Amino acid sequence: MVATGPKADRGHELPPGHAAEAKFDGFRTALIVQEGRVELRSRRGADLGAACREIRQAAHDKLPAGNGLDGELVVWEEGRLAFERLQARGARAAASAREGPAHFAAFDLLHQGEKDLTA
Structure with a gap:
């Protein structure tokens, strides 16, 4: 059995004092903006940038390096x-981006810059 949480579209509300986080059906990704380039890396370090060029371009245009x-x-x-559209990317990245562009939901x-914010 898979646990499910309350959904706002069904009129359910969380009990007072509780919080929920949306579960996205995608690829967990690190987006790194460096001077002149943007990397998209999976949890295991795979390069996802070629499959999501529109994300790389948007990050390059909108986010500061570092x-x-x-x-x-x-x-x-x-x-x-x-999710199946995301999985189908790769060799068809440009056509896929036109048919259904990818989005990056930042957590x-x-x-x-040089400041580590994870501590």
Whole structure:
């Protein structure tokens, strides 16, 4: 049996004093912005940048160098997360980005410049 939490769209609310975090159906990813380049790395260190060029470009355009974020790569399709669309990326990255662009949901700012924010 898989545990499920209350969902706002069903009219349920969490009891007072409780909090919940959304579960995204995607790839947990570290996004690292360095001078002149952006890396997207899986938990195991695999390079996800080629499959999500639109995320790399947006991070390059919008984030200052020296930032590292922890988050999740996801693809939305018709109001839901489409994990299968994310999995299908790779050789078809450019076409996939047009059909259903990836998004990066940031959870934590891990470092800013030389400052480690994980401690």
